[in-house]
Amino acid sequence: AQKITQTQPGMFVQEKEAVTLDCTYDTSDPSYGLFWYKQPSSGEMIFLIYQGSYDQQNATEGRYSLNFQKARKSANLVISASQLGDSAMYFCAVPGYSSASKIIFGSGTRLSIRP
């Protein structure tokens, strides 16, 4: 069965600093993808970045990048030059290889940016 662990329930970071949000997963599927989503206090879920398990390079999207270590089964989200608007819940998600596998979301990390 798949499992996702986000070990940091809450984090405080100074504005303009970089921050790393941890995500480790456990899946037996041979091929999978990793998604990160952001949920601001307004409630909507916003897609940030995707990493495929067979991608050769770490995914990047603007200020967001993934530190993907397949052997360790970790896909940490790095936010560079944090902004006040980055304050939100962040979720890591791993869908399985087939519909027989669950779509699992981690428990989330609440990130607060200090001015």
Next chain:
Amino acid sequence: DTAVSQTPKYLVTQMGNDKSIKCEQNLGHDTMYWYKQDSKKFLKIMFSYNNKELIINETVPNRFSPKSPDKAHLNLHINSLELGDSAVYFCASSQDRLWLGPYEQYFGPGTRLTVT
């Protein structure tokens, strides 16, 4: 234009009632989902449809019944509401099934259901 819309945004009702939440997407996506987010922000998949076919049916009480009249719509009907059903329910869509590629989900604004 709203990509994924849900109605209503807020729903307050009494135990034992039956209620429905509607979801529509105008993205032309093939796959739609229902999620439940509890008070601790834990997000759990409930159902998923691909081209009107049910493809994910997680362990939820059979009081919950999804219906997809066409691939742009996915509704959720809940019978005999209980206090524990209070949560935020999110509808989402993706171009295709998540496990087939980098198909990110687009989420609706959520429906906050409060059962008293």
